[in-house]
Amino acid sequence: MKKQLRANDVDHQQQQQNLDDPENPHQSSRFFGQSCYSALSRFFSLRCLIVLVVSLAILLPTIFCLFPSRSHTLAPPLSQPHANDTINYNAASVQASFKLRKPVSEVTSQKGALEDEIFRSICLSNDTKVIVLSLRQSCSCKYTDVEFAVVPVSAGYEISTQSLTSLRSSFVNLLEQRSKLNLTTTCFGKPYSFQVLKFPGGISVDPSGSIPVPSFGYVGNILNITLDRSISEILPDNKAQKLSGKLAVTLYLEPQESIYFRLTNIQGSTVSPPVIVQVYLVITIRVNLQLRLDHFAHITQTSSANNLGLENTVFGEVKGITISTNLEGEILDPALVMAPTPTPACYPSLC
Ligand SMILES: *[C@@H]1O[C@H](CO)[C@@H](O)[C@H](O)[C@H]1NC(C)=O
Ligand SMILES: *[C@@H]1O[C@H](CO)[C@@H](O)[C@H](O)[C@H]1NC(C)=O
Ligand SMILES: *[C@@H]1O[C@H](CO)[C@@H](O)[C@H](O)[C@H]1NC(C)=O
Numbered sequence: 241m242k243k244q245l246r247a248n249d250v251d252h253q254q255q256q257q258n259l260d261d262p263e264n265p266h267q268s269s270r271f272f273g274q275s276c277y278s279a280l281s282r283f284f285s286l287r288c289l290i291v292l293v294v295s296l297a298i299l300l301p302t303i304f305c306l307f308p309s310r311s312h313t314l315a316p317p318l319s320q321p322h323a324n325d326t327i328n329y330n331a332a333s334v335q336a337s338f339k340l341r342k343p344v345s346e347v348t349s350q351k352g353a354l355e356d357e358i359f360r361s362i363c364l365s366n367d368t369k370v371i372v373l374s375l376r377q378s379c380s381c382k383y384t385d386v387e388f389a390v391v392p393v394s395a396g397y398e399i400s401t402q403s404l405t406s407l408r409s410s411f412v413n414l415l416e417q418r419s420k421l422n423l424t425t426t427c428f429g430k431p432y433s434f435q436v437l438k439f440p441g442g443i444s445v446d447p448s449g450s451i452p453v454p455s456f457g458y459v460g461n462i463l464n465i466t467l468d469r470s471i472s473e474i475l476p477d478n479k480a481q482k483l484s485g486k487l488a489v490t491l492y493l494e495p496q497e498s499i500y501f502r503l504t505n506i507q508g509s510t511v512s513p514p515v516i517v518q519v520y521l522v523i524t525i526r527v528n529l530q531l532r533l534d535h536f537a538h539i540t541q542t543s544s545a546n547n548l549g550l551e552n553t554v555f556g557e558v559k560g561i562t563i564s565t566n567l568e569g570e571i572l573d574p575a576l577v578m579a580p581t582p583t584p585a586c587y588p589s590l591c
């Protein structure tokens with residue numbers, strides 16, 4: 241070994257001597273070539289440097305978005321750096337989803353940031369945190385389906401009732417498009433198609449924004465209709481308005497009567513059937529309320545065979561009907577409630 245090293249050293253020394261020899265013709269031409277080369281390379285490297293700096297300044301944000309994702313394209317779509325493997329977040333009681341106009345490869349590398357942004361955007365309370373459950377390619381490869389859970393910060397605890405209440409109203413605001421998921425990072429683009437997948441105690445939306453309470457008259461949930469559709473199938477494209485129109489015809493509403501409804505899914509999912517359509521009747525004049533309720537009960541029963549006059553292809557099949565048999569609603573004028581009468585036969589004469 242030592243011998244070999246020495247031999248190399250000698251070789252090296254000889255080469256050095258050759259280079260230093262001014263009489264060597266090879267050497268001067270080499271010198272000329274070298275200085276020419278270095279002048280050229282200096283010129284080019286300066287240009288390269290400028291181009292590189294400018295390009296970097298322009299491309300840096302893009303590279304920041306793209307580069308880490310490259311290494312993730314072959315990795316499984318979900319790796320959870322934040323997650324505790326011993327906790328099954330897939331069983332979390334609050335789950336929701338939305339879509340991003342970004343390829344899944346770009347979103348995966350930003351999962352932690354995405355969780356923080358969702359948390360901030362929904363204004364969650366400090367006893368909860370957001371866990372991204374899955375990032376999947378959506379229809380075309382350009383979009384990503386994001387599923388996330390809201391879980392208690394400390395494992396083994398439940399989300400407080402107060403936090404759940406404010407979380408529910410945040411979700412409902414997003415569903416009724418009164419607010420938007422506000423993701424600030426340029427990497428995510430604008431989210432769309434927000435859906436709730438699970439919520440304890442169910443989730444309800446009012447397609448008209450809210451059920452109006454008149455200053456005079458009556459408002460009450462007179463009827464529940466169960467349809468084999470999901471909230472997300474009824475809510476968009478003015479379908480709720482069409483449903484309202486159809487029901488108004490079926491129920492023979494008087495001009496001073498109007499109906500509003502609330503769409504509920506008991507599991508808290510806006511994407512799975514069924515949907516309970518809670519029909520609210522609003523009456524703004526003095527009427528014989530019991531008589532009207534009897535009328536609605538009768539009409540509903542007779543038209544149930546006819547799917548309540550609702551097109552099957554648009555609204556799905558009516559799977560169940562419950563009718564309010566007593567005056568459960570909010571009576572805003574006590575004179576509306578007639579004194580209990582012995583037989584219904586008396587009603588026409590009272591009117
Ligand atoms: C994960 O959860 C288990 C059970 O709740 C807990 O004992 C453990 O400390 C947690 N680990 C981390 C890293 O949070
Ligand atoms: C959450 O905030 C409340 C008041 O805003 C505070 O009393 C509580 O200590 C906070 N909890 C945690 C875990 O930070
Ligand atoms: C979204 O968040 C940014 C930064 O937090 C804020 O400046 C902006 O007003 C927010 N937009 C909406 C619509 O909430």
Ligand SMILES: *[C@@H]1O[C@H](CO)[C@@H](O)[C@H](O)[C@H]1NC(C)=O
Pocket residue numbers: 461462463464504516518562563564
């Ligand atoms: C309609 O459904 C809601 C929610 O399940 C329930 O609270 C209400 O009592 C029902 N109303 C009728 C008229 O059945």
